[in-house]
Amino acid sequence: MGQSEIRAIDACLxxxxxxxxxxPFLDLVVATGAVQVMVFAYDADHAACLLSRNFRAQALGGALAESYLDGWYRQDPLYARVLALAPGALSVVTGGAPGPEDYRLRFFERPGLAGKTAVLAAGARLRLVLNLYWEVLPRDEDALLPLLGRLALLHFEARLSEAPPALAVLSERERAVCLGMLAGKKAEEIADDLGVAASSVVTYRRRAYDKLGISSRGALFAICRR
Incomplete structure (x- = not known):
C-alpha cells in the first residue's frame, strides 16, 4: 500500500x-483497477443503491443500478448471503459473473464486464454489498478490499437519516434538492425553500446526478423508492 492510498484512507476516515x-473513497477504488463500483444496501424486501460509478461510461453505472433495483437484485446470490451476516461480520466473495444466465447477460456480458469482487459487510443498522467490477478478473485478492467494505459501512451507517439511503453520498444542499424533487416540487419552489437562486438548484441537481450515476428524475425516483 502506497502513500497515496494511506492518505485517501485517512481522508475517508x-x-x-x-x-x-x-x-477519496473513489480514489481507493480506482487504485484497485476496478472499472465500476456499486454499493447496495439490503433488507428483507428491499434494495437501495448508495453509490454507483462506472469509470469508463458514467451513465452506464446508473442504468445498471436502476435495472438491478427493478427486482433483479432478487436473482443476485449475494442478496440472501448478506442478509444472513451477523453484525460486525465481513466477507469477500471473488470470482466471475454470478447468477442465472439472463442475470449474467444483463449485468455482465452486455456491459462488457468479466465479473466482480464483492465485499459483504454487516453493521448494526445496515447490510451492505460493495461490488467492484472488472474488465479482466484479477489473479489475487487486493488487501484494500476488506478495508473498502469497512469504510463504506462506517460512512453510510453514520449518514443514516430520514432521507432515502441512496442520497447518503450527497452534500446537504444536493440532498435537499433531491428531496424537493421527490416531493414533486419544481426548481423555483426548491430555490425558495433553500433561499438560493433557481440556477443554484440546477447546479446542485447536476452534482447530485453525477454522484449518483444517474441522468434523469425518473432514475432518481427509481433508486430512492421503497
Whole structure:
C-alpha cells in the first residue's frame, strides 16, 4: 500500500458520515483497477443503491443500478448471503459473473464486464454489498478490499437519516434538492425553500446526478423508492 492510498484512507476516515467522503473513497477504488463500483444496501424486501460509478461510461453505472433495483437484485446470490451476516461480520466473495444466465447477460456480458469482487459487510443498522467490477478478473485478492467494505459501512451507517439511503453520498444542499424533487416540487419552489437562486438548484441537481450515476428524475425516483 502506497502513500497515496494511506492518505485517501485517512481522508475517508476524517470525512466519515460527512460531505467529502466519496472523492477519496473513489480514489481507493480506482487504485484497485476496478472499472465500476456499486454499493447496495439490503433488507428483507428491499434494495437501495448508495453509490454507483462506472469509470469508463458514467451513465452506464446508473442504468445498471436502476435495472438491478427493478427486482433483479432478487436473482443476485449475494442478496440472501448478506442478509444472513451477523453484525460486525465481513466477507469477500471473488470470482466471475454470478447468477442465472439472463442475470449474467444483463449485468455482465452486455456491459462488457468479466465479473466482480464483492465485499459483504454487516453493521448494526445496515447490510451492505460493495461490488467492484472488472474488465479482466484479477489473479489475487487486493488487501484494500476488506478495508473498502469497512469504510463504506462506517460512512453510510453514520449518514443514516430520514432521507432515502441512496442520497447518503450527497452534500446537504444536493440532498435537499433531491428531496424537493421527490416531493414533486419544481426548481423555483426548491430555490425558495433553500433561499438560493433557481440556477443554484440546477447546479446542485447536476452534482447530485453525477454522484449518483444517474441522468434523469425518473432514475432518481427509481433508486430512492421503497
Amino acid at each position: 476524517g470525512h466519515t458520515g460527512q460531505d467529502g467522503w466519496a472523492a
